[in-house]
Amino acid sequence: xxxxxAGRELRGGxxxxxxxxxxxxxxxxLAWVFLKVVDDFSGLGADERVVSLSQELALNLFSIAAVxxxxxxxxxxxxxxxxxxxxxxxxxxxxxxxxxYAVVLxxxxxxxxxxxxxxxxxxxxxxxxxxxxxxDPGLFAAATLGLWLAGLLFGAIGLxxxxxxxxxxxxxxxxxxxxxxxxxxxRAQDLSLPGLSLFAWLAWNEHLLWFLLGAVxxxxxxxxLLFTGLFLALTHRRLANRRLA
Amino acid sequence: xxxxxxxxxxxxxxxxxTALAGLDLTLxxxxxxxxxxxxxxxxxxxxxxxxxxxxxxxxxxxxxxxDLTRNPVGxxxxxxxxxxxxxxxxxxxxxxxxxxxxxxxxxxxxxxxDAMAQAKRRCGLDDLGRRPIAKLSKGYRQRLGIAQAIxxxxxxxILDEPTEGLDPVQxxxxxxxxxxxxxxxxxxxxxxxLPEVQAVCDRVAIxxxxxxxxxxxxxxDRGTLVWRLRLAPPADxxxxxxxxxxxxxxxxxxxYTRVVLKPAQGPEDLARQVVAAGLGLRELTAERxxxxxxxxxxxxxxxxx
Numbered sequence: 001x002x003x004x005x006a007g008r009e010l011r012g013g014x015x016x017x018x019x020x021x022x023x024x025x026x027x028x029x030l031a032w033v034f035l036k037v038v039d040d041f042s043g044l045g046a047d048e049r050v051v052s053l054s055q056e057l058a059l060n061l062f063s064i065a066a067v068x069x070x071x072x073x074x075x076x077x078x079x080x081x082x083x084x085x086x087x088x089x090x091x092x093x094x095x096x097x098x099x100x101y102a103v104v105l106x107x108x109x110x111x112x113x114x115x116x117x118x119x120x121x122x123x124x125x126x127x128x129x130x131x132x133x134x135x136d137p138g139l140f141a142a143a144t145l146g147l148w149l150a151g152l153l154f155g156a157i158g159l160x161x162x163x164x165x166x167x168x169x170x171x172x173x174x175x176x177x178x179x180x181x182x183x184x185x186x187r188a189q190d191l192s193l194p195g196l197s198l199f200a201w202l203a204w205n206e207h208l209l210w211f212l213l214g215a216v217x218x219x220x221x222x223x224x225l226l227f228t229g230l231f232l233a234l235t236h237r238r239l240a241n242r243r244l245a
Numbered sequence: 246x247x248x249x250x251x252x253x254x255x256x257x258x259x260x261x262x263t264a265l266a267g268l269d270l271t272l273x274x275x276x277x278x279x280x281x282x283x284x285x286x287x288x289x290x291x292x293x294x295x296x297x298x299x300x301x302x303x304x305x306x307x308x309x310x311x312d313l314t315r316n317p318v319g320x321x322x323x324x325x326x327x328x329x330x331x332x333x334x335x336x337x338x339x340x341x342x343x344x345x346x347x348x349x350x351x352x353x354x355x356x357x358x359d360a361m362a363q364a365k366r367r368c369g370l371d372d373l374g375r376r377p378i379a380k381l382s383k384g385y386r387q388r389l390g391i392a393q394a395i396x397x398x399x400x401x402x403i404l405d406e407p408t409e410g411l412d413p414v415q416x417x418x419x420x421x422x423x424x425x426x427x428x429x430x431x432x433x434x435x436x437x438x439l440p441e442v443q444a445v446c447d448r449v450a451i452x453x454x455x456x457x458x459x460x461x462x463x464x465x466d467r468g469t470l471v472w473r474l475r476l477a478p479p480a481d482x483x484x485x486x487x488x489x490x491x492x493x494x495x496x497x498x499x500x501y502t503r504v505v506l507k508p509a510q511g512p513e514d515l516a517r518q519v520v521a522a523g524l525g526l527r528e529l530t531a532e533r534x535x536x537x538x539x540x541x542x543x544x545x546x547x548x549x550x
Binding site for chain 1: 349
């Protein structure tokens with residue numbers, strides 16, 4: 001049943017233009033960043049180069065891709081719950097013999113499947129340098145994994161926000177608010193609480209950074225999986241409460 | 246007769262507003278129950294609770310003995326539901342949509358093609374399998390909504406205003422389909438159209454302000470006492486009122502007179518006495534159907550002019 005719902009969401013995402021527009025726009029931005037990094041790097045002398053080309057590309061290309069995925073996830077997720085509430089199609093699932101957890105997991109798998117091509121875009125750009133420059137494939141694999149895990153987290157947050165409202169616009173704004181909070185919360189440490197690292201730990205970008213540096217740490221993987229699970233559990237709770245509201 | 250649905254003391258509140266209060270209903274297999282009521286009476290809320298889309302604030306809903314709250318998946322296996330707005334995905338084609346609904350309702354893969362073909366045939370969608378749902382007319386969308394509800398041959402069919410948006414031919418087809426489906430299952434059918442409920446349903450439950458005000462079996466042998474006469478001019482209302490079978494006569498616009506018969510009197514008595522009195526009978530029609538009379542009496546609304 002999870003795959004049935006995921007398949008429906010995947011197909012719905014592929015036949016509507018949203019995903020293709022996001023992929024196109026994302027590729028334009030990434031191509032520009034890619035060219036700029038390569039151009040800047042090739043203009044430097046050997047003694048001026050602080051980090052390798054692989055590191056430069058991983059830090060710039062994948063961090064921009066993470067921002068693109070952060071903006072795309074709420075837009076993809078909103079049609080899976082919020083638009084269904086608005087259009088009345090959720091009644092079909094609500095009256096079907098399906099467990100609520102299967103609905104949540106099916107929708108989440110759909111979001112994950114649609115976000116995966118976006119997360120692979122930086123790696124696709126890097127294939128242009130194959131055979132031309134000495135690149136570190138392990139670094140890019142770690143960065144791609146980190147970006148994909150961040151994409152899962154964004155998707156789960158987008159899905160939770162989509163479960164809050166029957167107005168897709170409001171759901172997208174709520175998701176952006178949550179994602180921005182999780183982006184800037186690490187700065188609270190710098191502002192007033194220098195001794196407390198909890199806020200830095202809560203920020204997704206602090207964890208993604210390690211992947212972009214080529215380090216796949218269990219704590220960072222656990223962070224993304226933990227918060228993805230948390231937002232999926234909140235979505236489940238919200239859908240269960242919706243029947244009572 | 247096997248009881249298919251048992252609703253006991255069902256109450257549903259939205260904040261401080263009580264949409265359903267202490268509702269008791271039963272539905273037997275082979276029966277069509279019409280749910281009637283003015284706007285805001287609680288019909289759609291009742292059907293949403295029965296479909297499992299809303300949880301009751303208190304009370305109990307059992308479908309074939311399975312508690313809908315405690316075992317929602319088990320109970321929902323037995324029901325098909327057409328909401329007020331057909332739940333259609335605009336980006337799918339008709340066959341894709343029905344295939345998705347079949348998987349959602351756990352129709353075995355080997356039976357899916359047959360189930361889809363049968364549902365399409367019953368709803369007049371045979372040639373539209375490849376048509377995108379976004380390009381269907383309102384009537385066909387309504388039919389597709391019904392097709393998804395009957396696809397898995399549910400034991401309980403819940404239809405919220407199924408003939409909305411259909412032309413008169415389609416309305417007759419859907420009425421016949423409902424009667425056909427009711428042979429093996431139970432149907433709960435809500436509508437604003439009183440003659441439709443009278444034509445299709447075995448029993449009618451009238452809701453008003455969230456309460457069940459009547460749950461009677463429809464009888465066809467009990468005639469109405471309110472009739473409308475058209476007499477040759479000059480229409481003499483007082484002479485009509487003086488007839489033995491007439492309890493009350495009042496003039497309407499033009500040549501029409503509204504007549505209330507005494508109990509146990511029928512239209513044949515009225516026609517005979519009008520003719521015998523030489524009042525020039527041109528037309529004799531029932532003012533309101535039996536169901537209309539019950540409906541307006543129960544909800545306390547003004548009689549239609």
